[in-house]
Amino acid sequence: MNIIKATNKAIRLLPGIIIAILLWILWFLVPQLTTGGTAMVVSVFGGLACSFLILIWWVFFSRAGLVDRLLAVAVMLVALVIFNRFTHDSIKTGMSGLMYFIYAVPILSISFVIWAAVSRNMSKMLKRLTMILTIVFACGFWTLLRSEGITGNASAIFEWRWAKTNEEKLLSQSEEVLTKRGNLKETDANWPGFRGPNRDNKVRGVKIETDWTNSPPVELWRKPIGPGCSSFAVLGSVFYTQEQRGDDEVVSCYNLETGEAIWKHSDKARFWDSHAGAGPRSTPYIQDSLLYTLGATGILNVLNLYNGKLIWSKNAAEDIQDTIPGWGYTSSPVVIDSVIIVAVSGTLVAYDAYSGELKWRGPDGGENYSSPHFITIGGVKQVLMMSENAVNSFNPANGEILWQRKWGAGAIVQPAMTDEGDILISEGYKKGIHRIHVSKNSGNWIIKDLWMTSKIRPDFNDFVVHKGFLYGFEGLSLTCIDLNNGERKWKAGRYGGQVLILTDQDLLLVLSEKGELVLLEANPEKLTELAKFQAIEGKTWNHHVLVNDIILVRNTQEMAAFRLTLANN
Structure with missing residues (x-):
């Protein structure tokens, strides 16, 4: 040569x-x-x-x-x-x-x-x-x-390159008129925040008709929305979400039945990254008469649920001198007793829920986009937080680390509890899911590894647990795992997106990455698709919500509500 x-x-x-x-x-x-x-x-x-x-x-x-x-x-x-x-x-x-x-x-x-x-x-x-x-x-x-x-x-x-973005199209429209409305009277949140009451995406007490040919979902309304990865918090006849409107990061309250805007709160802040685009990443949290929100740049707001009035505000990133990670701050707040806890990247920060006083901060957990997860083990309240190389359990009152399980890869998606009280933790696409048993004996916390499987490796989409089986995504494919041994039962259906479980009917409700609503059986023997329709257009990463007979869906360009037919008992 x-x-x-x-x-x-x-x-x-x-x-x-x-x-x-x-x-x-x-x-x-x-x-x-x-x-x-x-x-x-x-x-x-x-x-x-x-x-x-x-x-x-x-x-x-x-x-x-x-x-x-x-x-x-x-x-x-x-x-x-x-x-x-x-x-x-x-x-x-x-x-x-x-x-x-x-x-x-x-x-x-x-x-x-x-x-x-x-x-x-x-x-x-x-x-x-x-x-x-x-x-x-x-x-x-x-x-x-x-x-x-x-x-x-x-x-x-x-x-x-020259085509208008969906946000630019939205901003070119006339300013949205807020609905004149009297005082809201609801007090109990149907869906208080990210992934529901227990952050497990479980819908309880609701049964729907599964034949969508004869009883199709009925569209109640559809409207454009500013970009953001936020999901919904629902209180009676209204819901809350976060979005971006130009240079303003916005917390919005809408009517559940009509989609009409009731109030909006804005902060001069804008975050953008090349993967998810512009806008806030987290989901509001409802507690008592207050709404807690975290923006993509670290602005922590506490608002009056009923009129959007600002009660107090902090910049959590500045409070701990943290640098915004490449994907922004994505943690959804949680309130335990009188303490609000947020994750600033992989570091937990806690404030008095009513005064805004800084209560405690956890150790540096690296860069992460998980949210604090409240559980109780042996009667002890604790908050789990995924970090770059461990899962840590904190005492929510004072930030004391109760126990820790270390590993090499970063844990990102939300953990889950089995019916037996064990914890499922994902190490992402490099490793897979661990099942661990945590108990307390003579004042000491004992952690026992039960199994680890690489048959599902969620690093982006959360999963659900139902009757001894896990349903989640391996890449874009929906996958079922036997929780007894970690073995895969099936892998099928290239949906992507997020999944809810209707526990009373053994049903999975997927909002695909393409904006399709897909109804499936939660059946460990095989994937059975019962119904599917195109709900919204565009890439869809946001978690959907089902409250009573109304399902809310959104992405970075539009949101919509559909009424499902309830099943006759």
């Missing part, structure tokens, strides 16, 4: 074509056929590795002329560097600053092999001209796009 030696032989295309086909399979086809962290790693690194092999083929084994070989490499390097500087910020900063290269390099490599095949019989000058144009187009095309974030399977969503 001699890179300097010129040749008049025809270009050797077959190796380049084979590598390009392998690149297409690894980079494009694998994510379509399978899901989860492994598929993402195979796609990204497989695509880049095959692209490097195409470069090696061209320089050393293609039998192209020396000038053509060196010219192609030089133009590729210059084009990638220059055009990366002119890409939209959403692409430039996406995927830890690598989004442009993750997408542009494989497309460039495949395009280059196609050019090499098509240009075989061209004249020398035309061949070089078309080569340069191919490289420039493959690298420069991405400057015409912006990223609208990524899917749960880590695939980017692209739009034309």
Whole structure:
């Protein structure tokens, strides 16, 4: 092999074509056929590795002329560097600053092999001209796009750079008129905050008709909403959520039956990242007559439930001198007795719920997007918090660490309790789920590992537990796990999104990442889909809520309410 030696032989295309086909399979086809962290790693690194092999083929084994070989490499390097500087910020900063290269390099490599095949019989000058144009187009095309974030399977969503965002369309409309309404009288929250009363996504005491052909969900209302990953807190005839409106981070109260806005509270704050977009990430929490909210930049507000009046406000990030993580502050508050607890990234911070006095702070837990989780073990109240390398249990009154279970990978999604009182903790896509038993004996906390499974590795979507089985997502695929041993019963249905469990009927209600509402049996033997319809449009990461016969859904662009037919007993 001699890179300097010129040749008049025809270009050797077959190796380049084979590598390009392998690149297409690894980079494009694998994510379509399978899901989860492994598929993402195979796609990204497989695509880049095959692209490097195409470069090696061209320089050393293609039998192209020396000038053509060196010219192609030089133009590729210059084009990638220059055009990366002119890409939209959403692409430039996406995927830890690598989004442009993750997408542009494989497309460039495949395009280059196609050019090499098509240009075989061209004249020398035309061949070089078309080569340069191919490289420039493959690298420069991405400057015409912006990223609208990524899917749960880590695939980017692209739009034309000049197209208006959904938020811009919303802001161009006339200002929303607030509904004149007398004093709200509800006192008991139907759904007080993130994932319901026990943060377990369990809907109790509700039975619905499962034949949606004859008894379809009835749309009550639909309206645009500002971006944000917030879910809902529901109090009687009203609900609360968080959204972004331009430079204002907004807490909103809406009528459950009509969708009309009742009151809004705004703070001058805006957070944006290339994966989830703009807006607050957490969900309000209802306690007594107060509403507790945490913004994406760390603003902790306590508002009057009925009129939105500010009671007190703190910047939790500033209180502990924390730097905003790349995805913003995502923790949803929880109130235990008279203490409000929030997670500032992976660090717990507690305040007096009524005065705002700082009560305690936990140790640095690294960067995380989990929320504090209230449980009781052996009659002892405690708050679980996932951190980068452990799950910690805190005394909610004073922040004392009761017990700790360490491991290597970061735990992110919410923990869950089994019917026997054991705890399920996910270490994410690298490891899987642990089942641990925690007890107290003679004043000492004892932690016993029961099993660990890699058959489901949730790192983004929360899961539910019902009658000895876990239902959650492995990548985009809904999966059932036997809690006796951690073995997988089935894996099917590429839904993504979030899942509720209707405990009285053994039903799963999924809001897919595509905005579909899907009704399924909670059956450990097989996946049985009972009904499905398109509820909202666009990428949907927000948790849905079912209160009595009304289901609330939203994403970063719209929200809607549907009335389900209740089943006759």
